[in-house]
Structure formats: structure tokens, C-alpha cells
Ligand SMILES: Cc1cc2nc3c(=O)[nH]c(=O)nc-3n(C[C@H](O)[C@H](O)[C@H](O)COP(=O)(O)OP(=O)(O)OC[C@H]3O[C@@H](n4cnc5c(N)ncnc54)[C@H](O)[C@@H]3O)c2cc1C
Ligand SMILES: Cc1cc2nc3c(=O)[nH]c(=O)nc-3n(C[C@H](O)[C@H](O)[C@H](O)COP(=O)(O)OP(=O)(O)OC[C@H]3O[C@@H](n4cnc5c(N)ncnc54)[C@H](O)[C@@H]3O)c2cc1C
């Protein structure tokens with residue numbers, strides 16, 4: 150089996166803070182990490198290779214320093230990694246991103262036919278969850294989003310069965326290969342890296358593919374190939390905090406004043422209390 | 425203004441404002457900008473020719489450059505030549521369309537919310553509201569769509585569409601949109617909507633903005649402005665799609681308001697044909713709905729009493745339930761409470777739980793982490809009960825009560841009851 154993982158480097162959003170004075174985002178000093186959903190995808194890919202043999206390839210599109218997450222992927226057990234990096238890729242929205250990733254999958258398919266592509270459910274920075282469906286559509290393969298479990302893969306019969314999350318439950322689907330999966334966090338728990346794989350990952354040469362080496366149409370790449378434009382970015386308007394009431398030993402006064410403040414708006418009181 | 429050795433005034437990037445979007449990297453005609461190790465853009469002053477393009481395009485104003493002009497103006501970014509090409513590409517598209525997602529055998533709430541929003545947008549653009557409805561037996565729902573505000577509903581009924589599959593729905597909706605050509609297409613940012621929108625946008629080769637919380641029309645250009653939270657809710661981005669059609673967006677449930685339902689409203693229902701040629705659809709082996717009869721959908725209640733880690737023991741939960749019952753509401757919770765199994769996952773509010781917009785949200789022992797706050801901002805009123813006057817939730821609360829829930833909540837139950845009597 151040839152399994153391809155698509156990985157994105159993201160800022161650790163849990164650490165992103167807003168400067169309360171200027172109301173801007175403080176990016177400096179925030180660590181860049183492998184998107185947590187993608188880490189799960191790598192683990193799942195490695196498990197399938199352990200069961201069925203074959204090869205796990207991992208690629209990311211990003212600036213040169215994104216190679217750090219490819220080293221993470223090697224440490225987690227990926228066999229080969231490629232960094233897709235080219236000035237022409239910069240400023241891509243999901244349409245251009247999925248085109249670039251599709252060209253990379255095509256090139257990998259030329260090395261050895263690709264059976265499965267694994268993505269994260271979403272990237273924790275861009276948050277769109279659109280890249281996976283975009284790549285699957287371009288490949289014309291089965292699209293299996295919100296995967297929670299891979300039940301089995303049958304490479305001979307060219308089928309896969311997975312459990313996927315629905316709004317109010319789940320379903321098990323049996324679909325044909327090749328397929329593209331997007332991973333929920335519960336899909337697999339990433340293992341701890343072994344020392345040899347860690348050393349190998351640190352020493353590895355990371356090959357780089359640019360637009361030409363993938364035969365990509367430059368009109369469809371990066372900012373040029375992106376229909377969406379970011380007009381402005383701002384911090385959510387902080388709401389003026391309302392009044393606060395201190396409840397000590399006897400809370401009746403605080404509660405009474407608080408409810409008074411809450412129900413000052415008569416329409417609101419009417420709607421809420423008369424049912 | 426700093427100058428380089430050739431005496432050119434160069435642009436400068438303010439590192440603590442840059443969000444690393446790489447737009448300037450792509451726009452710089454001489455390739456003078458790159459992202460550095462910290463993911464922040466950096467200009468090589470020796471390469472810079474002082475054109476000021478980066479300052480024009482940076483969405484957060486992180487580039488300081490004296491000659492900066494026309495920043496952030498919608499539609500100002502394209503060259504004339506490209507403009508002509510683009511005008512051709514966008515002509516002939518008309519109407520505000522909504523994909524009507526089904527919820528069992530009726531239309532989903534999010535569909536009617538979007539129709540409500542589409543009506544507003546259509547008034548501004550003086551155009552019609554279009555519904556796209558796919559399914560196997562849904563004529564009744566088409567009439568509902570008219571009642572909620574659609575002027576015309578394109579109905580595609582086919583046995584092959586009785587169940588949602590990415591491939592069949594993707595193919596069918598792509599064809600419908602391609603035939604009808606609306607200028608805008610809105611879909612719910614639900615499991616299904618997000619699965620489907622990416623397919624349709626890719627097939628139609630157009631832009632798609634995810635998970636929007638605000639939509640409006642730009643007065644000058646008539647373009648749809650789509651605003652969405654990113655970076656885990658820490659920042660908002662306003663996005664537009666100038667040269668491709670339709671302008672597509674997924675919209676979070678419960679942020680838009682449905683209009684008034686009028687069963688007498690008139691509208692056209694157009695039946696559409698579809699050659700069902702798809703083979704090799706996945707097979708559903710098992711389908712389990714985990715919402716059993718006694719489980720509650722917290723997004724449906726006008727009042728939510730939300731248990732945080734500071735109020736989720738045996739003593740507090742009955743109190744919270746009593747308060748919720750009194751107000752005709754339900755008990756919901758924060759992530760740690762769901763994670764420890766005290767309340768089921770369906771009751772979790774937040775980025776990884778449900779987005780809610782009740783009339784009244786009462787957070788008890790909830791600190792108000794960003795991942796929680798993003799999902800409650802649509803609430804009409806927020807009350808927070810917390811022992812810690814520094815708790816973040818107080819920043820967005822309409823009323824805060826600083827104190828121990830064990831004292832505050834029984835008192836609140838008592839006084840609410842009195843108010844309801846009078
Ligand atoms: C503030 C802001 C808002 C944006 N809003 C939009 C928008 O509404 N619509 C839009 O089309 N674009 C948008 N973009 C651009 C978008 O973030 C990029 O196109 C990005 O490359 C992919 O989208 P994502 O981060 O949402 O990833 P998702 O689609 O959420 O990622 C899902 C999975 O796809 C794979 N993947 C994603 N990116 C890469 C990559 N570079 N390399 C390898 N694998 C990858 C990973 O497996 C990942 O888990 C926005 C950018 C910014 C800065
Ligand atoms: C990727 C990601 C996704 C997440 N998604 C979600 C999500 O969907 N939903 C969510 O809720 N969280 C989510 N979180 C977790 C979030 O960051 C917080 O950890 C969580 O919301 C905290 O829950 P809490 O407020 O109940 O607990 P805490 O932060 O521990 O707060 C407890 C509060 O109770 C108060 N308190 C203690 N005793 C009393 C008392 N006797 N009376 C009154 N007040 C008292 C304390 O002062 C404190 O403010 C997510 C985190 C990440 C990283």
C-alpha cells in the first residue's frame with residue numbers, strides 16, 4: 150500500500166494571544182507545530198503500513214521552515230517526505246492549496262500507485278476543513294471526512310471500511326480505493342517516537358519540490374490561483390463587560406441586584422419569564 | 425523611513441502585527457519578502473525597490489511604508505487587464521442561493537436561517553432568493569422553502585439522492601448551480617455542508633469562505649463580504665471573492681436569523697432533471713443515531729444553565745437542573761465536565777462542542793476560555809457566576825455575580841420563582 154499524508158505547519162493557537170492595548174494578534178514567540186489532527190493521520194498511516202506493508206509518504210506545502218514538521222513525520226514513522234516550497238505557492242487559499250497538493254499526490258502516484266490519502270479534519274489556524282474535500286475532488290476518489298476509526302482495509306478487493314462522525318451519531322461506510330480520509334482526533338493516538346527514528350529524522354535530507362518539478366500550472370498556484378481575498382483582519386470586538394455584584398455570606402442582595410440589572414430590559418423579562 | 429544602500433526608501437514589516445499570511449510574499453515583484461523562522465514576514469532591504477505593493481495588500485496593516493495607498497479597498501487590487509477578463513467571468517450570475525440541507529424529513533433550521541439572511545442580501549442587491557433542494561421525496565419541503573422566503577426553488581428529486589453521499593450530492597449540486605448560475609451560494613457550516621461545499625467549489629473553480637459568522641454586501645462593489653473567525657476564534661477575517669462565481673460561503677448554524685414563515689407566500693418550484701450516472705458509491709454498513717429520546721439537543725433551548733469545572737459535583741448538578749427546569753431550559757457544560765463523563769458529550773458547549781445562542785446563558789463555575797467563548801457569543805444575555813473576579817467570562821457577561829455557586833444558585837432559584845409569580 151502507498152499511503153500519503155498531507156501535513157500543515159500551524160502556530161500553536163492555544164498560545165496565540167491578543168495584545169489588549171493595541172487589540173492585535175501577538176504572533177511573535179508562538180511556537181509552530183504539526184497540526185494536531187495531521188499527527189493523528191500520520192499515526193494511522195503508519196499503523197496501516199505495519200499491517201499491510203508498503204510505504205508512507207508525507208508532504209507539506211509551506212515556507213522552508215515547514216520542513217520541521219516533516220522531521221516530526223519521519224520520527225513518527227513516515228518513510229519519505231517532501232517539502233513543497235516555491236514563492237509561487239505563497240498566499241494560496243484552499244482552492245490553490247488543494248491544487249498544489251493534488252499535483253504532489255499525482256507525482257507520488259507516479260512513484261508507486263497511491264491507495265490512500267490522509268488529511269487532518271481541519272487545520273487549527275485556517276480552520277476551513279476545505280482542503281481535504283478539494284484534493285479528493287481533484288483526484289476523483291472516495292471522500293471520507295470526519296473519520297473516527299478505520300475498521301479495515303482490503304488492498305486486494307480495493308475497499309476500505311471506516312467509522313465516521315455524523316452530527317448526531319456515526320455511520321460505518323464501505324468505500325472503494327483510492328480514498329481520501331480526514332481524521333478526527335480520536336482516530337488514533339500518536340505513539341512516542343523511538344530514539345533511532347528521532348535520530349534518523351534529525352539527520353534526514355528533506356527534498357524540496359517546486360512548481361516546475363510537479364508540472365504545475367502557475368496560473369492556478371498561490372495568490373494568483375486563489376479566488377478568495379482577505380480584505381481585513383481584526384480582533385473580535387470585545388463586548389463592554391456588564392455590572393458585577395459581590396455575593397458574600399448573604400447572597401440575597403447581590404442576586405436581587407443582579408436580576409434587577411438583567412431584567413431591566415422589559416421585553417427580555419417578558420419573553421423569558423412568561424412561558 | 426529607512427533607506428537601503430541604493431537610496432531607495434524601503435518598506436518595513438512590524439513583526440508583532442504580522443500574522444504570516446504570506447500575501448505580501450506573493451505580491452512582491454522582486455521577491456524581497458520571505459517568512460522568517462518565527463513565521464513572520466521579513467523584507468530584504470537590498471532587494472526592495474520601494475514599490476509599496478506589500479503595504480497595499482497586507483490585511484492587518486503590518487507593513488509600514490510612506491507611499492502606502494488604497495489599502496484594504498474592496499476590489500482595488502486587480503490590474504486593469506485582469507479586470508476585463510474577470511468581468512466576463514462574473515457576468516450572467518444572478519440571485520442569492522441557499523442550499524437547503526435536510527434534517528430527517530424536514531428542512532434543517534440552518535437552511536431557514538440562511539434563507540432569512542439571503543432575503544436581506546437580496547433586498548440590497550435587488551435580486552431574488554433561490555433555493556436548491558436535493559432529495560428523494562421532498563416536494564413539501566420545497567413549499568416550506570417558499571414560505572420561509574425563497575422566490576424560486578430548484579427541486580431535484582431522485583431515488584439516488586435519498587441518502588447523503590459526498591459523490592452523488594456533489595455531482596448533483598454542481599450541475600444545478602452550473603445551470604441556474606446564482607451570484608452567491610450559501611450553505612450551512614454543518615457536517616454535511618462542510619463536506620459538500622468543498623466539492624462544489626472545487627468543481628466550479630470558485631472561492632469558498634468557511635464558517636462565516638457575518639455576511640454583508642459592500643456598497644461600492646456589490647460584492648459579498650464574508651467574515652469568519654480564524655486562529656481558534658482569536659481573530660476575525662473579512663474575505664471576498666471578486667473574479668469568480670458563485671461567491672460561496674458556509675455559515676455557522678444559529679448565527680443568522682430566520683425570517684417570518686408565511687405559508688401564503690408565493691414562489692416558483694422548478695423541477696430539475698438529473699441523469700444519475702454515478703457508480704461505486706460507498707455502501708452504508710451501519711448508521712447509528714446517538715441522540716436517544718431522553719437526550720437533549722442543547723442548541724434548541726431558550727435558556728442554558730452551563731456547568732463548568734467549578735460547579736459539576738453531586739451537590740451542584742441538581743441545583744443547576746432545578747434552575748434550568750424553572751426557566752424552561754436545559755443544563756449544558758464545558759469541556760472538562762464532558763471529558764470526565766459527568767455529563768454526556770452532546771451537552772458540551774464550545775469550539776469542539778456545540779455553538780449555542782440561547783436567550784439566556786448562565787455560566788456557573790465556567791472560566792470562559794476562548795474555545796468556550798466563541799460558541800456563546802450569539803447569546804442574547806450572558807450571566808456568569810464565579811468565585812474569581814478575574815475569570816475571563818466576566819469580560820463578556822452582561823451580569824456577573826462574584827461568589828460561591830452553592831450560595832448564589834439557591835438564592836437565584838428562589839428569587840426567579842418570586843419574579844415569575846408576580
Ligand atoms: C485569516 C485567514 C482566513 C482564511 N480563510 C480562508 C477561507 O475562508 N477560504 C479559503 O479558501 N482559504 C482561506 N484562507 C487560506 C487557507 O488558510 C489556506 O489556503 C491554507 O493553506 C489551507 O486552509 P486551512 O488552513 O483552512 O486548512 P484545512 O482545510 O482546515 O486543512 C485540512 C487538512 O488539509 C491538509 N492541509 C492543509 N493545508 C496544507 C498544506 N499547506 N500542506 C499540506 N497539507 C495541508 C492537512 O491535512 C489539514 O489537516 C485563509 C487564510 C487566512 C490567513
Ligand atoms: C483545541 C481545544 C478545543 C477546546 N474546546 C473546548 C470546548 O469545545 N468547550 C469548552 O468548554 N472548552 C474547550 N476547550 C478547553 C478550554 O480551553 C478550557 O480548558 C475549558 O473551557 C475550561 O473549562 P471550565 O471553565 O469549566 O474549567 P476551569 O477553567 O477550570 O474553570 C473553573 C471555574 O470555576 C470557578 N469556580 C471554582 N469553584 C467555584 C464555585 N464554588 N462557585 C463558582 N465558581 C467556581 C473558577 O473560578 C474557575 O473560573 C478546548 C481546548 C482546546 C485546546
Ligand code: SF4
Nearest residue numbers: 442443445446448482
Ligand atoms: S501581508 Fe502582512 S500579515 Fe501577511 S505576511 Fe505580509 S506583513 Fe505579514
